[in-house]
Amino acid sequence: MTAVFEPGAKMKPAEFQQEYGCSANTVRDVLLRLSKVGLVEFEMQRGFRVTQTSRERRRDVTQFRILLEQEGATQSMVRGGLPWEAALTATHHKLSHIETKMARDAQPKTYVGLWSDAEYEFHETLISACGSPLLMETYANIYVQFRQQMVSQARDFGEDYFRAIIAEHQAILDAALARDAEACRTAIYDHLKRNLQV
Amino acid sequence: MTAVFEPGAKMKPAEFQQEYGCSANTVRDVLLRLSKVGLVEFEMQRGFRVTQTSRERRRDVTQFRILLEQEGATQSMVRGGLPWEAALTATHHKLSHIETKMARDAQPKTYVGLWSDAEYEFHETLISACGSPLLMETYANIYVQFRQQMVSQARDFGEDYFRAIIAEHQAILDAALARDAEACRTAIYDHLKRNLQV
DNA sequence: AATAATAAAAATTTTGAAATTCCTTCCCTT
DNA sequence: AAGGGAAGGAATTTCAAAATTTTTATTATT
Numbered sequence: 001m002t003a004v005f006e007p008g009a010k011m012k013p014a015e016f017q018q019e020y021g022c023s024a025n026t027v028r029d030v031l032l033r034l035s036k037v038g039l040v041e042f043e044m045q046r047g048f049r050v051t052q053t054s055r056e057r058r059r060d061v062t063q064f065r066i067l068l069e070q071e072g073a074t075q076s077m078v079r080g081g082l083p084w085e086a087a088l089t090a091t092h093h094k095l096s097h098i099e100t101k102m103a104r105d106a107q108p109k110t111y112v113g114l115w116s117d118a119e120y121e122f123h124e125t126l127i128s129a130c131g132s133p134l135l136m137e138t139y140a141n142i143y144v145q146f147r148q149q150m151v152s153q154a155r156d157f158g159e160d161y162f163r164a165i166i167a168e169h170q171a172i173l174d175a176a177l178a179r180d181a182e183a184c185r186t187a188i189y190d191h192l193k194r195n196l197q198v
Numbered sequence: 199m200t201a202v203f204e205p206g207a208k209m210k211p212a213e214f215q216q217e218y219g220c221s222a223n224t225v226r227d228v229l230l231r232l233s234k235v236g237l238v239e240f241e242m243q244r245g246f247r248v249t250q251t252s253r254e255r256r257r258d259v260t261q262f263r264i265l266l267e268q269e270g271a272t273q274s275m276v277r278g279g280l281p282w283e284a285a286l287t288a289t290h291h292k293l294s295h296i297e298t299k300m301a302r303d304a305q306p307k308t309y310v311g312l313w314s315d316a317e318y319e320f321h322e323t324l325i326s327a328c329g330s331p332l333l334m335e336t337y338a339n340i341y342v343q344f345r346q347q348m349v350s351q352a353r354d355f356g357e358d359y360f361r362a363i364i365a366e367h368q369a370i371l372d373a374a375l376a377r378d379a380e381a382c383r384t385a386i387y388d389h390l391k392r393n394l395q396v
Numbered sequence: 397a398a399t400a401a402t403a404a405a406a407a408t409t410t411t412g413a414a415a416t417t418c419c420t421t422c423c424c425t426t
Numbered sequence: 427a428a429g430g431g432a433a434g435g436a437a438t439t440t441c442a443a444a445a446t447t448t449t450t451a452t453t454a455t456t
Contacts, residue, residue, distance in 0.1 A: 010407095012406095012407070012408090013407090013408085014406095014407075014408090022440075022441085023440060023441045023442070024408095024441090024442090025223075025409095025410095025439095025440070025441065025442085026439080026440060026441080028227075028408085028409085029226075029230070029439080029440085032227070032230040032231065032234075033230065033240075035234060036230075036233060036234040042231075044408095045407095045408065045409080045446090045447060045448070046407090046408080046448080047407070047408060060329075060330050060331060060332045060333075061332060063330060064330060064332045064333055064336075067265075067269055067333075071265055131258075132258050132261060132262060133258060134258045134259060134262045134340070135258075135262055135265075138262075138336060142332070208437095210436095210437070210438090211437090211438085212436095212437075212438090220410075220411085221410060221411045221412065222411090222412090222438095223409095223410070223411070223412085223439095223440095224409080224410060224411080226438085226439085227409080227410085242438095243416095243417060243418070243437095243438065243439080244418080244437090244438080245437070245438060
C-alpha cells in the first residue's frame with residue numbers, strides 16, 4: 001500500500017527471513033494471508049508476486065469500489081439510525097480537519113498515512129449500516145487494493161486537489177444525511193471518477 | 199461445499215494429517231488458501247473453523263450474489279458479442295439438459311455434482327463479458343459460499359422444484375440475449391429470491 | 397540458426413519437531 | 427459459592443532442513 005514493493009515484484013520468502021527476523025515459512029504464511037486481501041497474488045508452485053498495477057486494473061478496482069460503496073451507502077441510508085449519523089458526522093469531521101490542514105500545508109506528504117486512515121474510516125462508516133458483513137469485508141479488501149493501485153500514480157497533491165476532495169466528501173455526507181439515495185450515488189461516483197481514466 | 203464438514207466445526211491440522219497423508223503444516227497451508235475463498239474462517243492464534251451457516255448469512259450471501267450477478271450481467275449485455283451469446287446458449291443448453299433429466303429421474307441426487315458444475319458454468323458465463331476480473335473473481339468466491347450455505351438446507355428436489363428452476367434459467371437466458379437489462383435483473387432476482395427468507 | 401534435451405541452480409513445498417500460545421481443570425482465597 | 431490464579435494439556439505457530447518442482451544455463455541435434 002505504501003509502495004515499498006514494486007508492483008509485480010517477486011516475493012521470495014527466503015529473501016525476507018533476515019530482514020524480518022523469522023523463517024521463510026513464516027513469511028510464506030504471511031504472504032498467503034496477504035493474498036486473501038488481494039495485495040499479493042499467489043500461484044501454485046510459482047510463489048508470490050505483488051499485484052500488478054495497470055490502467056485496466058485501476059479502472060476495474062475503481063469501478064468495483066463505486067459499485068460496492070453505492071450499494072452499501074444506499075442500504076445504510078435505509079437502515080442506519082442516529083448512531084450511524086453520529087458516527088458518520090464524526091468521521092467526516094475528523095477527515096475534513098486533516099484535509100483542511102493538508103490543503104494549507106506546503107508538505108502534506110507527512111500526513112498522508114493519517115489522512116489515508118481517516119479517509120477509510122469515513123467511507124467505511126458510510127456503508128457500516130448496510131447490514132451486509134460480506135459487502136463490508138469485500139469493500140475493505142477493495143479499498144486496500146485501490147490504494148495499492150493509486151499510490152504509485154504521482155498526483156498533484158496541491159491545494160486544488162484537496163479543495164476538490166473536501167467538497168466531494170461534504171457532498172457525500174450531505175446526501176447521506178438527507179437520505180437522498182440518488183444524490184449519494186452521484187456524489188460517490190463524482191468522488192471516484194477521476195480514477196477511472198488514470 | 200458438500201457438507202462433509204459441519205458448519206462452525208473446528209479444523210485442526212493435526213487431526214487431518216493421517217486422513218490426507220501429509221503433515222499438519224501442509225493442512226494449515228491449504229486451510230489458509232480455503233479461507234481466501236471464504237469456506238473457512240481463520241483467526242490469529244485460534245486456528246480455523248468451517249464458516250458458520252445461519253439465516254442471516256444465507257440472506258447476506260444471496261443478496262450479495264444478486265448484486266454481483268445483476269451488475270455482471272448488465273455489463274455483459276453491453277459489452278458481450280457473438281462469442282458471449284454462443285457460450286451462454288451452449289452452457290444453458292447443457293444445464294437445461296441435466297435439469298430436465300433430474301426433473302424426471304426419481305433419484306436426482308446422483309447428478310447433483312454434475313448439475314452444480316453446470317449451474318455455475320451458466321451463471322459464470324452470464325457475467326463473463328462484464329470486463330471486470332475483480333467482479334468475476336468475487337462472484338466465484340460468493341458462488342462457492344452460496345452453495346456452502348444452501349447445501350445443508352434440506353430442500354424438496356422434486357419435479358416442481360426443477361420445473362421452476364428450468365423456467366427461471368430460461369428467463370435469464372431470454373432476457374440476456376434480448377439485451378433487456380431490466381428484465382434480466384428481475385429474472386436474476388426471481389431466480390434467487392427463494393433463498394432470501396430460508 | 398533454431399529447436400530439443402540435459403544438467404545445474406534456484407525457488408517452492410513439505411516435513412517433523414521445538415517453541416509458543418491458548419484453553420481447561422483444579423486449587424486457593426475471599 | 428464466586429472469583430482469581432496456577433498447572434497441565436492441547437492446539438497453534440515457528441523453525442531448519444529435506445524433498446520436490448520450476449527455472450536457468452549448457453550442450454547436443456536437426
